[in-house]
Amino acid sequence: MNESHDKRSTSTVSSTPPEGADVEDLGHDVSDTFYTSQRKGSHVFRVRLDATGFTLQRESPAGTIIKEQQVRILDIVGARCMRPKKSRRLAMSGACACSSGNPNSPAISASGDHRGTATTPSKCSISSRNDPAVGDGDVSAYLYVFAYVLKKRSLRTELHRERTVLTLRFRSFDTFEDNMREADRWYRALRWQLHRTMEEIFVAPTSDERRRRVLVLLNPKSGSGNAREVFNMHVTPVLNEAEVPYDLYVTKHSNFAIEFMSTRVLDAWCCVIAVGGDGLFHEIVNGLLQREDWAHVLPHLALGIIPCGSGNGLARSIAHCYNEPYFSKPVLGAALTVISGRSSPMDVVRVQLQSRSVYSFLSIGWGFISDVDIESERIRMLGYQRFTVWTLYRLANLRTYNGKISYLLRDQDSPEPGRSSGGYGGQYRLQSSRSCNTHIDKLTANPSLHHSSTEYLPQEFADVISLETSINQSFRSRCDSWLSGGSRRSFYYSISESIYHSLADESEFSGLAAASLENRQQNFGPSSELPDLSEPLLKEDGWMVEEGEFVMMHAVYQTHLGIDCHFAPKAQMNDGTIYLILIRGGISRPHLLSFLYNMSSGTHLPEVNNEYVKVLPVRAFRLEPHDNHGIITVDGERVEFGPLQAEVLPGIARVMVPK
Numbered sequence: 001m002n003e004s005h006d007k008r009s010t011s012t013v014s015s016t017p018p019e020g021a022d023v024e025d026l027g028h029d030v031s032d033t034f035y036t037s038q039r040k041g042s043h044v045f046r047v048r049l050d051a052t053g054f055t056l057q058r059e060s061p062a063g064t065i066i067k068e069q070q071v072r073i074l075d076i077v078g079a080r081c082m083r084p085k086k087s088r089r090l091a092m093s094g095a096c097a098c099s100s101g102n103p104n105s106p107a108i109s110a111s112g113d114h115r116g117t118a119t120t121p122s123k124c125s126i127s128s129r130n131d132p133a134v135g136d137g138d139v140s141a142y143l144y145v146f147a148y149v150l151k152k153r154s155l156r157t158e159l160h161r162e163r164t165v166l167t168l169r170f171r172s173f174d175t176f177e178d179n180m181r182e183a184d185r186w187y188r189a190l191r192w193q194l195h196r197t198m199e200e201i202f203v204a205p206t207s208d209e210r211r212r213r214v215l216v217l218l219n220p221k222s223g224s225g226n227a228r229e230v231f232n233m234h235v236t237p238v239l240n241e242a243e244v245p246y247d248l249y250v251t252k253h254s255n256f257a258i259e260f261m262s263t264r265v266l267d268a269w270c271c272v273i274a275v276g277g278d279g280l281f282h283e284i285v286n287g288l289l290q291r292e293d294w295a296h297v298l299p300h301l302a303l304g305i306i307p308c309g310s311g312n313g314l315a316r317s318i319a320h321c322y323n324e325p326y327f328s329k330p331v332l333g334a335a336l337t338v339i340s341g342r343s344s345p346m347d348v349v350r351v352q353l354q355s356r357s358v359y360s361f362l363s364i365g366w367g368f369i370s371d372v373d374i375e376s377e378r379i380r381m382l383g384y385q386r387f388t389v390w391t392l393y394r395l396a397n398l399r400t401y402n403g404k405i406s407y408l409l410r411d412q413d414s415p416e417p418g419r420s421s422g423g424y425g426g427q428y429r430l431q432s433s434r435s436c437n438t439h440i441d442k443l444t445a446n447p448s449l450h451h452s453s454t455e456y457l458p459q460e461f462a463d464v465i466s467l468e469t470s471i472n473q474s475f476r477s478r479c480d481s482w483l484s485g486g487s488r489r490s491f492y493y494s495i496s497e498s499i500y501h502s503l504a505d506e507s508e509f510s511g512l513a514a515a516s517l518e519n520r521q522q523n524f525g526p527s528s529e530l531p532d533l534s535e536p537l538l539k540e541d542g543w544m545v546e547e548g549e550f551v552m553m554h555a556v557y558q559t560h561l562g563i564d565c566h567f568a569p570k571a572q573m574n575d576g577t578i579y580l581i582l583i584r585g586g587i588s589r590p591h592l593l594s595f596l597y598n599m600s601s602g603t604h605l606p607e608v609n610n611e612y613v614k615v616l617p618v619r620a621f622r623l624e625p626h627d628n629h630g631i632i633t634v635d636g637e638r639v640e641f642g643p644l645q646a647e648v649l650p651g652i653a654r655v656m657v658p659k
Contacts, residue, residue, distance in 0.1 A: 030189045033059075047168075049189055051196065054145070054166060071166055073197060074659040075147045077339060078242040079190050081183050082142040083176060140171035141179035143186055146241040148336055150325070160328035161336065197659065198341025201270050201300055212270035214239075214246040214338070217257050217284065219276030219308070224383050227308040230331055231275050235306055238335040246273075251280070261287025271302040271656060273338050277309015278362055282635040285348060285653065289359045289525045303346075304338035304656035306331060310383060311373075311636055313362050313565070314655075317558035320566075321573060324658040330563070333658075340659045345574040345651030347557055350525065351634055352533050354642045359525065361653070362635045363561060364646055366623060367401050367552030368394060368583070368592075370633040387562065391596060398592070400585035401630050404547040406537050407621035410577050530620055530647050537622060546614070549585030551592065553623060555646060556581065559602075566602030570617075573657075576650035580616040581605070587612040620647040 031048035046057040046065075053073035057065045145166035150159050168186065170179040195203050195211075204212045220228050228250075239246055247269070251257055261272070261284050274280040284303060288294060307315035307330050315334050319326040324333050349360045365373065376390035537543040556568040556579045568579040583592070595613065598604035605615050622645035623632075632639055 029193075030186055049186065049193065051193055053193075071145070071147050071149070071164070073193055075149050075161075076190070076194065077146050077148065077238065077336065078194070079143055079145045079187050080241075081180060081187050082144060083180065138171075139174065139176040139179055140169050141176060141183040143168040143170070143183040145190065148332070158325060158328065160325045161332060195341075199343060201302065201343075202341040211242075211244055211341075213268055214244055215266070215269040215272045216246050216248045217251060217260065217272065217274055217276075217280060218248060219251045219257075219274075219280045222276035222280060222309045224381075227275050230308050231306070234331045235275070235335045238332070238339060242339040244339050251276075255283060257283035258287040258290065262290040266297055266301060269301065271304055271338070271343075273304045273306060273656075275306040275308055277307070278305075278311055278313055278636055279309065281305050281314055281361065282637055285361055286359050288653075289348075292524055294524050298653055302343040302654045302656050304334075306334045306338065307563075310380070310386070311562040311565075313558055313561045313563075313636075316560040316563050317571075318573075318655065318657055320559050322658045326563070337658045338656050340656060342657055342659055343654040344657045346653045346655040347574050347576060348649045348652045349555075349557060349578060349646050350528065350649055351639075351644055351646045352528070352530070353640060353644050354533065355640065358634055358639065360557075360634045360646070362556070362558050363567075363633075364555040364623075364644070365552070365633045366403075366554075366625070366630065367550055368399075369552055369554050369561075370631045370638075371399070373633055373636050374631050374638050395589060395593060395596070398551065398589065400549045400551055401625060402549055402627050403553075403623065403625040404545060405550075405553055405580075405582065405621060405623055406543045406545050407580055407616060407618040408542050409544065410617045410619050526649055526652065528647065530645055533622075533643060533645055546582055551583040551585055551587060552581075553583075554581045555579070555618075555621065557648065564600045567599055567604075569602040569605070573655060574651045576619065576648055577617045578619065578621065578646065578648050580614075580618045580621055582614045582616070584612050584614075621645065 029048065029050040031046065034045045034047050035042045036045070044059045044061075046055075046059060048055045048057075051073065052070070053076060054071040056069045056071075058067040060066050145168070147164045147166065148161040149164050151162055152159055168183065170183045173179050173182070198211075202212060204210050216231075218227050218231055231248075249260065257274075257280055266272075272284055274284055281303070288297060288301070291297060305312075305315050305318075312330070315330065316326060318324070318337065319330075319333055324337065326333055346361065349364070351358050351360050351364060372387055372390045372394055375394070376386040379386045379389060382389060531537060554567070557571055557577065558573075559566060559568055559571045561567045567581075571577070571579055583595070587595075591612065595604045606613050609615060622643070624643045625632075625641070628641075630641055632641055632644065
């Protein structure tokens with residue numbers, strides 16, 4: 001896109017900046033007239049950036065609008081300013097003319113620090129060698145805007161997100177510095193608009209001029225064991241494009257995340273991202289609720305997940321509840337979710353066992369599904385298909401368990417699904433910050449990493465050409481910038497891979513690490529409202545009982561237990577409800593098979609409870625097995641067999657959700 005601006009640059013201020021903020025830096029929508037250079041002639045466009053995003057209006061020679069397109073602000077993740085390549089020597093030297101010189105900018109290094117920080121390497125780079133417009137003596141400045149737009153490849157395919165790059169080229173002034181100043185003005189206006197969409201906890205104070213840091217915990221053994229590669233190839237590029245600073249720790253053993261979250265000072269981070277399966281997320285939640293200061297930490301720390309495990313029930317549930325495409329590119333969708341700057345209250349369930357308490361975010365199981373979940377570990381190499389294989393095996397060798405299940409039905413005046421029932425569900429007040437002008441990542445033309453070729457672009461961008469700003473003999477008006485065909489095939493990555501550092505030994509936990517494992521397993525959290533597990537439950541207190549032979553009991557509070565297991569269709573992230581599903585002994589195998597088969601579509605639960613299958617919306621329950629054998633799971637993790645009781649803690653945690 002070639003955009004031509006003269007020194008009569010105009011912009012309008014229509015937004016009210018935060019108190020004490022510089023209006024020129026923070027408060028402006030911007031608009032200009034641009035043109036495209038094409039073999040068949042030039043087209044004039046009016047380009048405007050405001051709270052809704054970029055609006056691109058094509059004008060006729062008479063000045064009327066003949067076509068309008070838009071890049072929504074909710075689809076934009078970030079932008080970069082860039083300078084052209086002037087010489088190979090400059091490119092090799094790594095010199096950068098687009099740096100703002102801001103001392104408050106986050107330190108960027110390719111080596112990380114000794115505590116385990118994986119920092120994003122320098123984003124400054126020279127322009128793509130594939131850009132025919134770039135050459136010696138070119139004083140143009142570029143602004144690349146990164147967006148992930150919803151589209152369909154055909155009428156039969158599902159919606160998915162494709163990467164789109166809006167390329168703005170500024171060359172109306174005689175010097176690169178003046179052109180970069182204009183590009184930077186648009187950049188800062190965009191960053192301010194993006195920050196307006198975020199909650200307060202994700203944006204640093206104005207003086208820091210940046211987003212707050214993210215803590216990433218990665219389990220290299222989750223799922224099929226490729227979490228490192230997934231993070232490097234599919235998550236890091238999105239974090240870089242969004243300019244999200246992050247610290248990466250790789251887990252070294254079981255319960256590593258529990259120890260980390262329960263002992264570390266967490267003030268530097270605004271959110272914690274689990275790169276792994278539901279088991280890693282379970283450790284993070286339990287580590288946080290083993291802290292004495294849990295009540296202070298939970299409202300100020302959002303939780304997110306990148307699905308790299310076998311089940312991935314939470315990631316699937318978040319996508320389902322917010323109508324975000326999942327199946328085409330689940331990792332991409334999750335990466336966009338964790339940089340969204342938005343969160344939602346999430347229910348957590350306290351589970352009291354005989355010797356300890358744990359906290360759960362997904363499910364509690366006893367019987368058939370727990371058997372499949374744990375016993376199928378022996379064929380883990382099959383990935384998610386292991387569940388299907390072992391389901392058929394366990395169906396052929398059906399077992400029943402004898403026990404007693406007591407429960408308290410959800411109160412009639414409980415909040416409706418989808419509405420917060422307390423906890424930390426209030427909306428955060430927006431606090432904006434100034435953006436700092438960092439630079440574009442190294443260009444690469446490797447299409448195997450991002451499939452963003454022209455054929456995959458949204459239809460509304462099919463005819464978009466590069467927009468420029470240049471002073472032309474026959475075009476004295478301000479001209480503009482646009483999506484370039486070349487930019488669609490450009491990919492921006494860090495100059496080198498992020499460096500992973502994990503804690504080498506327990507000594508790095510310093511101070512608090514001296515606490516014994518027993519003390520680290522001490523649970524805090526809200527006080528329980530239930531009788532102790534050893535005390536009887538009274539009918540007059542509202543407790544109801546189911547007793548006898550059961551094929552399974554499963555208590556669920558998310559919509560999905562796995563990527564294609566739509567187990568509780570009515571569940572919401574923060575509805576204060578546990579959906580207790582009971583299947584009694586005596587159910588026929590065909591009936592049970594139908595139940596299991598229909599779990600993928602969410603049509604397995606009966607509208608009305610019948611003799612064998614019951615669905616009970618409860619706020620607490622107690623399980624008392626009469627047999628001395630069986631498997632009990634919490635969030636898919638096996639716990640000690642025996643009686644337990646559970647109660648929902650409405651909206652106590654925060655989870656990252658899509659825009």
